[in-house]
Amino acid sequence: MHYEGELLTQASQIGGLSFLDSLDTDSVLLSCLDQLMNFYRSDYGFIYIDTNVRTKNLTPDVPQTWELVASCIIDKDRLRIVKSSVSSVGVSPSLLSYLNNKDFFYSNSEIPVKIPEPEKTVNSLACFPLKISDVVCVVFCLCNTATELKEEQLVSLRPFLSSAALILQTEKQTSLSNIYPAVFDDRQYCSLLAILNNLFNGVVFVNDDGEITFCNNSALRLLALSHSEAIGKPIKNFITSDSSLIQALVANNRRADDTFFNSDSCAKRSHFPGVLISSFKGDKSVVNVNLIRCVVSERVVRGIVFSDSVDDKIISNDYHSIVQRYQVITNYAPVGLIQLNKDWECIYVNDAWCEYCHLTPDECYGLGWINGINSDDLEGTLNSIRVDLSSKGRYSNKLRLKTPLGRITWVTLDARSLFYEDGSINGVVISVQDITDYLKKERELKDIAETDQLTGLVNRSFFNDRLEVAINGIKRFGAVALLFIDLDKFKQINDTLGHEFGDELLKQVGERLRSCLRRVDTIARIGGDEFTVLMTNISNVQAITTTTEKLIDSFSEPFILGQQSVYVTCSIGITVGEDNHTRSKSLLRQADAALYKAKEAGRNQYKFYTPELDKSVNLLIDLRKSLRESPNDDFRVVYQPQVHSVTGNIVGIEALSRWSSPLGEDIHPDMFIRMIEDSGLINEFSEWLFEKVFKDVHQLREQFTEASDIKISVNLSVKQFRNRDLVKYLGKLCVEYAISPACFVLEVTETAFIDDPKLANLTLAQLKELGFSIALDDFGTGYSSLSHLRSMPIKIVKIDKTFVNDVIHDPEDAKIVSSIISLVHTLEMDVIAEGVENTEIKSWMEANNCFVQQGFYYYEPMPLEDICHLLKNRS
Structure with a gap:
């Protein structure tokens, strides 16, 4: 609020405040009223003064009568002073009687008060006294308070009003002499x-x-x-x-x-x-x-x-009793205590201090107590205590106590000043507590927190700290190199030999890697079979290349796991930080991109980061973000019909996944599926894909009963076979969506058979037993197609579009495709031609007894809504 108008000019005219004439009493009183009205959100406020003030008779036993010296009103959130007298305000007699008879402290009553502007009567009166020399001289009255008066609020106002009274009383002691x-x-x-x-x-x-x-x-x-x-x-x-x-x-x-x-x-x-x-x-x-x-x-x-x-009445016996109690209490305390006088001489010491230092009390008295502090800590500790006690009155720190025989005890020392009544320093009390065991455990916990417990190397957290320190020192000590190391096909060792041998392999790998590095370099295991190396003080790239080749060569010798010799290789990605603008996150991302490139190039080699890798890195980051945060927004499923070329009926639909990066760019399925497999996200992606397909198929069957004869094809990637819960998961979805497994065709490539034939055969046999049909996709592009057709539970063969597209113009491809079709029919399997894009190819396939065809000649991949529209029109 802000003051407007005149400041109680009528008060000085009445003479009610004349005893405070040289002080700006108006400002003090109006400030009090302003604060009170603001605190209680009051509409009206009044200031009353005891009439005895005129005669300067402020004794408590003289009856008090009151005069109104100012009334205030809140007008548009501003405090406005209203010139008025008692009669013009129209205060009811009950209020004056209340003021005269009330033993003021604080009050909250319902007393009618007539307000001149606007003309009306209000209630809810709150009164606050202002005492001068223990006599209530001024009373503030508030009307129409918006806040209910509470005891805790009253308590908080007492210091406020006392301070106001002190301002008036301190500056105007003239009245007290009267x-x-x-x-x-x-x-x-x-x-x-x-x-x-x-x-x-x-x-x-x-x-x-x-x-x-x-x-x-x-x-x-x-x-x-x-x-x-x-x-x-x-x-x-x-x-x-x-x-x-x-x-x-x-x-x-x-x-x-x-x-x-x-x-x-x-x-x-x-x-x-x-x-x-x-x-x-x-x-x-x-x-x-x-x-x-x-x-x-x-x-x-x-x-x-x-x-x-x-x-x-405190006699000598009482004094000695107090001293004895003090000594007993302090000697039972689990901390060392020592009291010094103002000259830093010991005048009392308890048993715990003597035990820490192996000194007797007599040896501690005077300046002997400093012999218990380790000499290396003594000078710095005493200076710090003096400085902190003079400025803060207390001191705390860790230091070492030392016995005459050299035993060290780590303690926390806490010192407090003692004072005379006049405020001068009387002495110091020092307490110490043994923290030796605590520090030992703290160091052990720190080692646990910073060390990989399997290999003994530092862990990810500590490595990140060292990386930040190294980057900050580039300007002073030179460039840093960051190496990401990943074991090639480590999972196969875990799966075939067991995790026990896998852990032993990681230990031996850590030892070999460490033996190839300088003492100033840092090597860490950051998880799984992933290791990182931080090289500092790098003068040239050749030093990095030499060390990297040494790391790769260290894997040339076999690792001995139990009674077996195992050969393992590794891939390494390298990036270099050379200026002050280097950031740790950027280096980590770049090294990861270089490692991905090394694996993509065939493993057992190293790659340096180049700016061209940024696009791949960013794409991988976007892929992970899409899959984990918004798969339903960035991924979608489209469906391409498979048609019987003679009848024109849709006999099957293949589900195909599509991904639009957060930047809106459509990424080719071959690229992002490979990235998903390499980044270890295939299981998460598969769950989303199967959930989406089963949901769409359920919706399709609900709308079109004739769709029950249409087979739905879904591709299985190579790495999905490693998920031992795949069969159980697909069976669960069939039950959840009430769809028979016979409605689905699971398409696999020959690569799945080559990587792990035993696991592939077992998984496919279980899927077939459950009711799923198995199709061999991209037939003709592998290395052992005939053996797979004979040994695997395959029902359908899909001819790869690279052969189908050239059957018209390439006689050799025509012979191959014709032979495949004859072979498949001989084995009593179904055959589907992919990539049929024109009439000539369609007719050639029909002439060679391949009637189920798929390609742009018939339909492009389309969303589920278009499939529903297509089926509706055909019905």
Whole structure:
């Protein structure tokens, strides 16, 4: 909010705040009201002042009456001051009566208040007092508060209002001298009142006749009097014992000497212990009395201080008991404790400290305690303690303690300053705790966290940290080379020999690789059969080539696994970082791309990264992202019908996958399928593909009953045969979508038989037993087609389109295709011609008894919606 208008100009005219005339009281009070109204979101606010302020009579026992000095209203979120008087505001009598009779602290009441602008009556009144010298002088009233008054909110406002009162009181002590003119008649000493009123001991000032001229708050509570009741009363009325003190108070012969009451009886005495005090109500208290004297405005002021007599009852036995308890407690503590004085000399040490250092307490006293700190840590630790204690008051760190026999103990040291009452440093307390075992376990855990537990090499996390350090040092130490190493066909060893032998092989590989590297190079196993090497301080590319060839040559000797000798090769991808702009992620990506290129080139070799590889790398990244994050958006399935050339009927449909990269580019299936297989994502892709195809087939069968005779062909990749759950998974989908396996034809290539004939034969036999038909795809492009036709459970043979396209123009291809068709018929199998693109090829195939054909002459691959539309038109 912002202030507008005039600041309580009527207040100074009324004179209600004249006792605070030189302070900008208007700003203080309006700021308070502004904060209160803002906190409670109030519509209206009022400032009332006690009329006794005019007469400067601020004693608590004088009845209070109130005058309105300002009213405020929130107008468009801004605080506006309204000039008004009590009568013009129209405050109801009930409100004034409430203010006069209420014992103010905080209140929340429902009192009708008439508001002049606009003319209406509101409720929900909240009152907040502002106390000056323990007297409520100002009251803020809020109306139409939007926030319900809660106790925790009231508590939070007490310091706020106390601070406001302190601002007014501190700057305007003139009024306080009018409360006790006999004592505080000089403004510069008015602040003494605030100090005395905050003492725990009672303080009473008396005149020469022994009459009370001032009582602080503690003395008033002790005597059970108010300010007005106490002034002028003889102090002897409250003292019921100690005749010497009474005589001193009532003596008539006074001399201007340095004694407090100038009587012979107490000239040499100012302390009276165990004095019995009787309050105005008759309550008895035993206190110690001290007579004091001070000079205020060149005038002697005599006083009495009442203190609790319990303070003097701690005797020697109690002191020794406390010391004994302190020693027992500290000696039972599981930490070493030592107390130093301000000269850094030991004045106390507990048993734990002595045990850590193997020193006796006597040997620790004085400066002997520093002999327990390891000499290498001593100077730095003492300097750090001094600096931190002087600036922060505390110090914490790890250091070593050392026994006279040389045993080292690691500890955490914590030091705290001790202070005198005046704030000066009295000494230091130091505690130490043994962390030797903890540090040992911490180091062990760190080794576990940074080390590959199988090979003993560093792991991926630690390697990444070392890579960052190496990159940051390129400018100073030279280029770095990053090598990605992958074992060729490691999975076959795991599958044939078992994981135990696979783990043993990885251990031996780690040892061989490490033996080929310099001590400054870092080698890590980052997972599976993948290793990385970081070479630093590289002066030329030849150094990288030499090391890489040495790594590959290390695999020329066989690995001994149990009783078997196994030969293994590796592929390596290399990238080099040469400038300060190198980033670790870029190097990792580049090395991965180079490794992929080495494997693609035939394995057992190395490739350097080149910028041309970026496209392949980015494509692989996009492929992984599409498959794992949005397969249904980036991948799709299209269907190409297989037609009987004589009847024109659709007898089958082949499901073909398509991928559009996130950039919108359509990637050829041969490329992205190979990338999926090489990146180990084939199982994830297969699950998505089969789910999609089964869902589409279910939808097709629901819409067209005649579609039940149409076979659906799906390609199986070579690496899908390695999934031992393939048969179980396909059977589960058939049950889930209520589709017979006989509706599907699973197409495989001859490559699947070559890689692992035993596994391929077993998997295909299980699929055939389940009801699936098996087709041999791309027949004629392999190396052992006839043996596969005889030994594998194949029902359909698909002639590769590379032969079909040339049967018209190439007699040799025509002979081959004619022979294939005759052979397939002889073996009582079905044959399908792929790639039929014109009438001539169609007719040639019919003439050679191949009637099921597939190709652009009939249909291009199309989405499921178009297949449904095609079947609908044909029906």
